[in-house]
Amino acid sequence: MKHIVANLVTAALAEHPELASAAADLAIETTVERTRDASHGDFASNIAMRLAKAARRNPRDIAGDIVAAVGSNEQIEKVEIAGPGFINFYLSPSAFHAELRAVLDQGQAYGRQARKDAPKILLEFVSANPTGPLHVGHGRLAAYGATVGNLLEAAGYPVHREYYVNDAGRQMDILGASVWLRWLEASGIEIPFPEAGYRGDYIQDIAAEIDVSGLELPKQGDVLDGLPVQETKEDAEPYVDALIAKAKSLHGDDGFEQVRQQSLESIRAGIEDDLAKFGVTFDKWYSEQSLTTSGRIDDALAVLEERGMLYKKDGATWFPAMKFGDEKDRVVVRENGIRTYFASDIAYHFDKRERGFDHLIDILGADHHGYTARVRAGLEAMGYKGDDLEVELVQFVSLFRDGSKIPMTTRGGQFVTLRQLCAEVGNDAARFYYVMRSNDQHLDFDLDVATSQSNDNPVFYIQYAHARITRVFRKAVELDLPLDKKNGLANLGQLLTPQEKSLMSAMSRYPEIIELAARNRAPQTLVHYLRDLVADFHSSYNADKVLGDDAGLRDARLTLYAAVKIVVANGLAILGVSAPEEM
RNA sequence: GCGCCCGUAGCUCAGUUGGAUAGAGCACCAGAUUCCUAAUUUGGGGGCCACAGGUUCGAAUCCUGUCGGGCGCGCCA
Numbered sequence: 001m002k003h004i005v006a007n008l009v010t011a012a013l014a015e016h017p018e019l020a021s022a023a024a025d026l027a028i029e030t031t032v033e034r035t036r037d038a039s040h041g042d043f044a045s046n047i048a049m050r051l052a053k054a055a056r057r058n059p060r061d062i063a064g065d066i067v068a069a070v071g072s073n074e075q076i077e078k079v080e081i082a083g084p085g086f087i088n089f090y091l092s093p094s095a096f097h098a099e100l101r102a103v104l105d106q107g108q109a110y111g112r113q114a115r116k117d118a119p120k121i122l123l124e125f126v127s128a129n130p131t132g133p134l135h136v137g138h139g140r141l142a143a144y145g146a147t148v149g150n151l152l153e154a155a156g157y158p159v160h161r162e163y164y165v166n167d168a169g170r171q172m173d174i175l176g177a178s179v180w181l182r183w184l185e186a187s188g189i190e191i192p193f194p195e196a197g198y199r200g201d202y203i204q205d206i207a208a209e210i211d212v213s214g215l216e217l218p219k220q221g222d223v224l225d226g227l228p229v230q231e232t233k234e235d236a237e238p239y240v241d242a243l244i245a246k247a248k249s250l251h252g253d254d255g256f257e258q259v260r261q262q263s264l265e266s267i268r269a270g271i272e273d274d275l276a277k278f279g280v281t282f283d284k285w286y287s288e289q290s291l292t293t294s295g296r297i298d299d300a301l302a303v304l305e306e307r308g309m310l311y312k313k314d315g316a317t318w319f320p321a322m323k324f325g326d327e328k329d330r331v332v333v334r335e336n337g338i339r340t341y342f343a344s345d346i347a348y349h350f351d352k353r354e355r356g357f358d359h360l361i362d363i364l365g366a367d368h369h370g371y372t373a374r375v376r377a378g379l380e381a382m383g384y385k386g387d388d389l390e391v392e393l394v395q396f397v398s399l400f401r402d403g404s405k406i407p408m409t410t411r412g413g414q415f416v417t418l419r420q421l422c423a424e425v426g427n428d429a430a431r432f433y434y435v436m437r438s439n440d441q442h443l444d445f446d447l448d449v450a451t452s453q454s455n456d457n458p459v460f461y462i463q464y465a466h467a468r469i470t471r472v473f474r475k476a477v478e479l480d481l482p483l484d485k486k487n488g489l490a491n492l493g494q495l496l497t498p499q500e501k502s503l504m505s506a507m508s509r510y511p512e513i514i515e516l517a518a519r520n521r522a523p524q525t526l527v528h529y530l531r532d533l534v535a536d537f538h539s540s541y542n543a544d545k546v547l548g549d550d551a552g553l554r555d556a557r558l559t560l561y562a563a564v565k566i567v568v569a570n571g572l573a574i575l576g577v578s579a580p581e582e583m
Numbered sequence: 584g585c586g587c588c589c590g591u592a593g594c595u596c597a598g599u600u601g602g603a604u605a606g607a608g609c610a611c612c613a614g615a616u617u618c619c620u621a622a623u624u625u626g627g628g629g630g631c632c633a634c635a636g637g638u639u640c641g642a643a644u645c646c647u648g649u650c651g652g653g654c655g656c657g658c659c660a
Contacts, residue, residue: 033599036606046602049640059640083603084640129660171660237659316658327586327656334658341660369587370655393588396653437596440588442653444595449609457622458608464622475619516599528597531607535624542615542624583622 001099001508004075005043005089006032012069013047019062022054023047034509041080041088042505048085059085096501097492099508103563104485111511111570113156119358120158123149126275126363127164130268131175132200135408137365139278139418140397140443143434143576145363146280147523148392150574155518160357161282164348167264168288169341173244174198175267176260180247182207183259189220194243195236202267210262218250274419278427279576291347297339300347300382301332309381319346324377324386345371346378353384360389361521366440369393392521395442397434402448425450431576432459435523458531459577462568465534467583469565472546476558481547488559491552495560499540503564506533510567514574523575530571537564 006028013020013028031047048063055062063081070079075095080088103110125145128138145161152159166172178197182204185191193199223246230239248256268285275281291297304310304319310332311318317333319342332343352360364371369391376386399406399416408415422430429450436458437443449457476482495504509529517525546557569579 030600033602035603036599037603040603044603049602052640086603131660166660169660314658318658331658336658338658340658344660365654366588367654372587393654395588441596442589446595449595452622460622461608464620468620468623472619479619512599520600524597525599528607535607538623539625541619542621545618547619583620 001091001095002029002032002034002043002512004091004095005045008070008073008076008089009045009047009066009087012066015069016065019051019055019065022051026050034512035088038502040082040086041078041090043089043091044082045087045089046085048081048087052085063087093493096504096508097489100492100504100560100563101489103507103566104559107566108570108573110566111514112154113511113515115158116156117158120160120356121152121359121361122160122162122352122355122357123152123361124162124164124352124363125149126271126280127166128271129166129171130264130271131171131198132267133202134271134274134418135415136399136418136421136445137397139421139430140434141363141365141394142275142278142280142418143431144392144394144439144523147431147435147526147575148361148363148518148521150576151514151518151521151523151526154514154574157518160284162284162286162352163282165268165285165287166341167268168292168344172260172264174240175263176256177240177243177247178203179207179210179263180256180259181243183210183212184218184223187217189217189223191220191223191243192230194240195230195233196240197243202270206263206266209266210259212259215251215255215258222250274417278418278422279431286348288344288348291344291351292339296351297343297347300350300378301339301343303350303382304332304378307381307383319378319381321374321377324373324380326373326377330374342374342378345375346382349375349379349389350382350384353379353388358388361392362389363392363394366393366395392439394439397443397445400444400446400448428463428577429457429459432527435575436527438522438524458527460583462530462534462572463577463580464583465537466565466568466572466579467581468541469537469561469568470581472561473558476547479547481551481554483558483562484551484555485559487551488555488557491556492559494550494553494556497540497544499536499543500557500560503533503536503540503560506536507564507567509533510571526571526574530568530575533564533571534568537561537568 009032010028013023026047028047031050032043032045035041035044048059048066051062052059060081063085067079067081067087070076075092077090077092079090082088123145126134126138126141128134128141134142149159149161174194174196175198177194178199181191181193181197186204186207227242227246228235228239230236244256247259251259272285301310309319311320315335316331318329319332321330322328330342331340332346333339349360372389372391376389379389380386399408399421406416425433425447433445433450434443450459473483495501510533513526513529517523544557546554546561548554572579
């Protein structure tokens with residue numbers, strides 16, 4: 001709807017070339033805003049004030065010229081100049097009626113923009129290491145990423161969703177060793193479990209389910225033979241490394257690989273399952289191991305080499321990240337010949353661009369903010385723009401129950417899993433609460449509120465509006481007063497109460513909200529909007545009876561509610577929250 | 584020490600990228616249903632937008648500094 005006013009302003013400016021040229025580098029869309037206050041009309045433009053300096057004229061005079069040039073228009077009721085030079089636009093009822101009709105005509109497509117060809121966006125999110133089940137912190141990454149993906153798609157962008165599986169490196173060896181030890185343990189062979197190993201119960205489960213055919217059960221003495229002791233904290237890392245080496249020597253690299261691969265695949269599949277149940281799916285699960293087998297790391301390193309972006313020092317190969325604004329240079333190949341995680345990381349982002357994605361969005365936990373500079377540096381060194389990579393950081397989550405914080409440590413395996421959370425509060429509440437706050441705001445997730453079936457709970461508040469409208473339509477049929485849509489559309493002029501006007505206005509904002517929320521990667525904008533929209537609905541519902549005797553008014557109100565229902569359902573769908581017919 | 588994020592009502596948080604008198608929920612106080620779902624609604628009190636400067640027609644928003652909180656700063660992943 002905003003474009004109506006923006007177009008009028010553009011047209012008016014065209015009649016004043018000196019103003020138009022001053023405004024040339026201004027996006028008129030951004031000078032037109034919804035008003036905060038109904039007494040200022042429906043839309044306001046601050047363009048006169050923005051142009052005042054360049055045009056060397058009084059803003060109110062400029063506004064006067066623009067208003068005169070706007071003239072009269074059937075979609076505009078009146079235009080006023082207010083305050084220091086605001087131009088306030090009051091839209092005519094017919095403009096709102098036309099928008100209401102658009103909602104009904106477009107249905108699920110309302111608020112969605114036509115598909116654009118570019119930029120092609122690669123959205124990477126969650127990407128938790130496959131060393132254990134997802135916890136509530138990952139849940140926020142999942143909910144946020146999925147919703148941002150939905151918003152971007154609604155805004156018309158092609159979005160490819162990807163999960164980067166860190167299935168290479170030492171952590172995977174530690175995982176394999178942990179499972180291996182639990183297998184031995186279950187077979188009666190007791191070996192001191194490493195402090196640095198994975199201690200969660202799920203490790204035992206994996207040990208019990210994996211295929212160990214072809215692996216010969218070792219003797220306890222052979223395992224213990226030559227193993228260092230684990231007494232102090234400093235012993236932890238050498239001890240676990242010795243265990244990995246021992247497993248490899250007893251079963252061969254292939255034998256250990258058998259345990260390791262099954263372990264990580266079991267966990268990865270569990271993660272995929274948890275996410276799918278949470279309504280979060282990916283187009284691709286991108287394996288870090290595959291970067292090595294496909295030669296992509298070699299390719300990326302070769303590109304850097306060619307461009308003179310590598311140097312040797314202390315036996316290692318370095319990337320001069322400082323040249324590109326990073327704090328320090330980074331090692332890509334260690335002294336021992338093994339590539340660093342950073343090498344895979346730049347190779348992965350290189351590959352993303354090489355696959356034809358124009359804009360890369362990484363959604364990361366707030367503790368990863370240090371990576372942005374170095375990965376951007378890598379992209380730049382390989383000939384791409386650092387700005388091609390956008391990083392959205394998501395702050396941490398604290399769970400509260402009975403008013404106090406639930407302690408969580410990832411190391412000790414003391415954490416609430418995403419699965420447990422969903423079981424307790426349900427998917428709808430979880431998805432909603434995760435994106436209710438700005439991603440750069442620390443999130444306090446109150447389990448008591450999320451589970452309460454009361455007016456404290458904003459999820460139910462919004463869902464209830466949807467159910468309530470559904471109910472009214474059912475009731476209308478029961479009373480033999482079904483909606484006559486044609487009659488409703490013909491009588492929209494009867495929607496005159498302040499509540500109805502406010503509701504129509506709020507509804508017409510929806511496409512602008514989607515656009516804004518997508519641009520800012522800000523799902524909370526949509527959450528707050530839906531709450532406001534639904535508040536207007538409840539208010540209207542409470543003030544005036546719908547199923548009255550006047551058929552024209554009744555059908556008009558039902559028509560309005562039908563449209564509101566569509567908008568609420570569309571908004572909830574983007575959030576990944578269900579729109580129930582009944583509650 | 585350096586870097587990133589945050590600081591707005593008693594609590595939890597929005598604030599349309601610089602706009603008009605700073606908003607919402609919860610909590611607190613007082614009302615509304617012979618009627619479509621009261622999981623609803625109407626009204627009220629409550630603020631040095633952490634603090635101090637600066638930029639300009641205009642600042643919660645941008646810049647600088649200070650204070651306070653969170654998180655990073657490996658040839659770990």
